[in-house]
Amino acid sequence: MTAFSLNPEQTAWCAELRTLADERLRPLAEKGEPGRVNRPLVEALGELGLLDHLFAGEGPGASPATRAPHAASGALGLCLLRESLAYACTEAETALALQGLGAHPVAAYGSARQREQWLTPARAGRAVAAFALSEPGAGSDAAALALSAAPDGASAWRLTGEKCWISNAPEADFYTVFARTTPGAGARGVTAFLVPADRAGLTGTPLDMLSPHPIGALAFDGVTVTGDDVLGEPDRGFRVAMTTLNRFRPSVGAFAVGMAGAALDATLAHTAQRDAFGGKLKDLQAVAHQVAEMATRTEAARLMVHAAAAAYDRGEPDIARRAAMAKLMATETAQYVVDAAVQLHGARALQRGHLLEHLYREVRAPRIYEGASEVQRTIIAKELYADPAVPAQSATPQPTTPEETSA
Known part of the structure; x- marks a missing residue:
């Protein structure tokens, strides 16, 4: 298999996922x-075995229809899953992605006790996870993280x-929290902690955001954490964050491609049926060329996402650059395609309840979260100039402290 085509088994699996999302998940969504965790939807994702794909395994409870073909496992399988769900039900896709983002650090770096206590119910959809990285003054600058983890004895803080703009807050059951354990050490002084939502001193406030899922702020008032709560190693939390973001960043692009695909198909159907100026809309060259541009950009974005995911699965060294390129290309493309679709549909696309009205609201946020488009360009440039193939005299100085956290 190449990174640029899907085999029949993968194509069939994507079709099954779209049907499943339309028939089983959309009614729950x-x-x-709005603005609340849809727990029945999250539980359904677990019951159908879809959450298992987030954590590199197909659970025994997954039905045959939702089991990914072997060639669609790993990051590529996650991209196919997210694109297919996004095409049919963006709410289901978002609920799945937020579970993955919040619980993946537990799967990758958690102890046996942490995985048993929190990952097991998260995979089943019975515990809601959240990824708590961003702060009022630190979105895409990890070195600026200010949440303090002050020592409290030999092995406690x-x-x-x-924390601010945290998806699923304040309703999550547990949080992956990144805090500064070594002042003045930049990204190297950050530790990842697993913090249950009921821990004393932790409170949350919902934020009124343009979002169908909850986004909130968290306040930590001397919240006690111990060595048993650490994910990975003390002062190595930046690695936990970047490993998680690099895994999920291409699949953010897949989410965007799914929305673009839905907007494109709706536009094809509309312009083929709509009478205008003595013919169909599709017969107008300006319209036909616009649709051709939408289709070309969508396919280009899809190919970049698949290539980045395949590179991740192969363990290639340039994952950060490929992931950033895929997310940048796909999210910017989706914004363009959905906007063009609204234009070609006219006023009907702005009616509440119309597919495009829904997509128009949904498509904006991915250009910001998990690193805004400007951050992705910074990552790409940094990786390009760090490449040994670039002549030393042509390279510009790069920041000594890495960057690219989630917004």
């Missing part, structure tokens, strides 16, 4: 309350400070 429609019953959800007290967390004091704030």
